[in-house]
Amino acid sequence: MLGTLSATNGSGPAIRALDPWQASDGRMRQLLAEEERVRLAAVATVVRFKKGEVIYREGDVADAVFNIISGVVTPFRKGADGAEHMVAFLLADDLFGLAAERRYTNSVKAITPVVAYRLPVAALRGGLLQDAQFEFHIICKLCQELRQVQRHAFLLSQRRAATRLAMFLRQLEQLEFARGDDTAEIYVPMDRSDVAEYVGMTLPAVSRAFAALTARGVIAFRNRGHVKVLDRAAFDKLSGDDVEPRSRRPRRPH
Amino acid sequence: MLGTLSATNGSGPAIRALDPWQASDGRMRQLLAEEERVRLAAVATVVRFKKGEVIYREGDVADAVFNIISGVVTPFRKGADGAEHMVAFLLADDLFGLAAERRYTNSVKAITPVVAYRLPVAALRGGLLQDAQFEFHIICKLCQELRQVQRHAFLLSQRRAATRLAMFLRQLEQLEFARGDDTAEIYVPMDRSDVAEYVGMTLPAVSRAFAALTARGVIAFRNRGHVKVLDRAAFDKLSGDDVEPRSRRPRRPH
DNA sequence: CGGCCGGTTGAGTACAATCAATTCTGGTGG
DNA sequence: CCACCAGAATTGATTGTACTCAACCGGCCG
Numbered sequence: 001m002l003g004t005l006s007a008t009n010g011s012g013p014a015i016r017a018l019d020p021w022q023a024s025d026g027r028m029r030q031l032l033a034e035e036e037r038v039r040l041a042a043v044a045t046v047v048r049f050k051k052g053e054v055i056y057r058e059g060d061v062a063d064a065v066f067n068i069i070s071g072v073v074t075p076f077r078k079g080a081d082g083a084e085h086m087v088a089f090l091l092a093d094d095l096f097g098l099a100a101e102r103r104y105t106n107s108v109k110a111i112t113p114v115v116a117y118r119l120p121v122a123a124l125r126g127g128l129l130q131d132a133q134f135e136f137h138i139i140c141k142l143c144q145e146l147r148q149v150q151r152h153a154f155l156l157s158q159r160r161a162a163t164r165l166a167m168f169l170r171q172l173e174q175l176e177f178a179r180g181d182d183t184a185e186i187y188v189p190m191d192r193s194d195v196a197e198y199v200g201m202t203l204p205a206v207s208r209a210f211a212a213l214t215a216r217g218v219i220a221f222r223n224r225g226h227v228k229v230l231d232r233a234a235f236d237k238l239s240g241d242d243v244e245p246r247s248r249r250p251r252r253p254h
Numbered sequence: 255m256l257g258t259l260s261a262t263n264g265s266g267p268a269i270r271a272l273d274p275w276q277a278s279d280g281r282m283r284q285l286l287a288e289e290e291r292v293r294l295a296a297v298a299t300v301v302r303f304k305k306g307e308v309i310y311r312e313g314d315v316a317d318a319v320f321n322i323i324s325g326v327v328t329p330f331r332k333g334a335d336g337a338e339h340m341v342a343f344l345l346a347d348d349l350f351g352l353a354a355e356r357r358y359t360n361s362v363k364a365i366t367p368v369v370a371y372r373l374p375v376a377a378l379r380g381g382l383l384q385d386a387q388f389e390f391h392i393i394c395k396l397c398q399e400l401r402q403v404q405r406h407a408f409l410l411s412q413r414r415a416a417t418r419l420a421m422f423l424r425q426l427e428q429l430e431f432a433r434g435d436d437t438a439e440i441y442v443p444m445d446r447s448d449v450a451e452y453v454g455m456t457l458p459a460v461s462r463a464f465a466a467l468t469a470r471g472v473i474a475f476r477n478r479g480h481v482k483v484l485d486r487a488a489f490d491k492l493s494g495d496d497v498e499p500r501s502r503r504p505r506r507p508h
Numbered sequence: 509c510g511g512c513c514g515g516t517t518g519a520g521t522a523c524a525a526t527c528a529a530t531t532c533t534g535g536t537g538g
Numbered sequence: 539c540c541a542c543c544a545g546a547a548t549t550g551a552t553t554g555t556a557c558t559c560a561a562c563c564g565g566c567c568g
Contacts, residue, residue, distance in 0.1 A: 080494025085411040135389035142396040156410035157454040200411035240334025
């Protein structure tokens with residue numbers, strides 16, 4: 001289930017990602033060797049954050065990178081109109097602390113209780129970033145994040161609300177798969193307003209779009225946070241990662 | 255000017271980015287040492303693409319990474335409705351060829367004539383990825399790209415067309431600055447439909463929004479592709495990267 | 509029991525999408 | 539040098555979708 005403990009918990013910082021240039025079954029593997037994790041643990045401290053707590057703010061001096069042990073964390077930015085936009089949802093074995101010019105580029109908050117390793121940048125620069133093997137793993141993870149953000153941007157470029165939500169659900173589903181979790185139903189750990197801020201719509205619009213998908217029999221809610229895909233074909237068509245869009249889907253007569 | 259040759263042309267592949275954890279003046283520096291560039295040049299071939307040419311397609315086997323020498327390149331994806339969405343605009347000294355599971359994750363095309371280095375992945379894995387210094391530079395560049403894509407996603411989360419365009423122009427402007435080019439006016443090397451696909455609107459909407467900004471005296475066009483910011487305050491407010499949005503901007507009585 | 513928070517539903521409006529006509533621009537050949 | 543053409547860009551009229559504001563529901567906790 002999303003947001004559970006790291007699969008390889010207890011040994012120290014962990015990173016899971018796909019090797020960009022290695023074919024595999026789509027499951028993310030633990031990249032860090034035991035020895036690397038021990039070395040990282042030596043410079044790391046474990047930190048905890050309450051649900052809703054802001055971990056750092058955009059513009060703060062970036063003196064550390066974080067590695068999530070458990071919980072869900074989201075980077076966010078404030079829009080011109082004051083509305084918050086969520087950049088990503090980060091889970092166990094993910095990294096955060098992206099900086100530019102020695103400043104964090106996003107604010108970050110915990111949307112569940114969070115436990116994480118805190119890795120001072122100074123310590124990393126000191127020695128670990130001389131380790132080619134380790135650095136290669138960081139590169140893999142960054143590529144992973146890059147793809148993730150690109151998918152998010154692609155989602156945001158869609159105009160229909162139902163499409164955005166379907167793509168959002170699909171992302172969650174693929175993430176569960178990549179993490180090796182149960183895929184029978186999709187677990188949505190964040191509340192509606194978090195979803196709204198992620199998919200770039202208002203809360204009522206999210207609600208309506210979910211309702212529409214449910215009414216059309218594409219998905220069904222078991223609980224607040226548990227969705228099941230009923231009509232896989234329709235779902236795939238909406239979320240669009242499939243092939244052959246060659247003919248424009250005819251508009252349904254109102 | 256955007257799209258010109260690499261500042262350090264001729265020595266081999268080049269990467270420019272900001273070091274995430276180093277304060278600086280905001281100008282991107284050449285990261286690769288002369289020696290690194292020579293080693294890369296040894297495994298690289300120079301390739302050329304015509305304007306509009308597709309360099310590779312999403313899903314192709316990813317056997318190479320590219321480093322732009324000159325021209326503008328854009329990764330793109332096809333939406334559920336067949337519309338293309340542009341993920342980024344890449345210029346000299348940028349990298350492309352992002353992959354997952356040995357497959358490219360985006361299609362890429364040249365929107366101007368392009369010259370680039372082609373670096374076979376096999377060669378990179380063979381030796382260069384054992385070089386910690388080099389890998390650190392790749393990490394810096396990936397962080398840079400990550401920030402860029404996050405900014406793009408943020409742009410796409412905005413609802414007002416004028417805001418999106420202002421943010422888009424601001425990105426171009428900041429890019430020019432970071433590259434050390436003239437900042438007096440903003441150079442827009444892509445046509446309206448490219449802009450539309452990048453900002454997630456239709457071509458007419460882009461046209462109207464530009465017209466609106468012009469009418470309000472915020473910007474002025476000298477040419478097709480040359481914009482000047484006239485009202486910096488209004489421009490900053492729209493593009494929103496500034497502070498204090500504390501009070502909601504009052505709606506103008508229709 | 510009552511307030512509160514997260515969520516849904518409803519009516520009206522605003523904004524961009526759409527489809528289509530028209531103008532502008534740059535390039536080409538006479 | 540100009541007429542012409544084709545593609546790019548603008549403008550216009552209409553429609554649709556999601557935003558806005560607001561009322562309403564249902565569980566949870568005091």
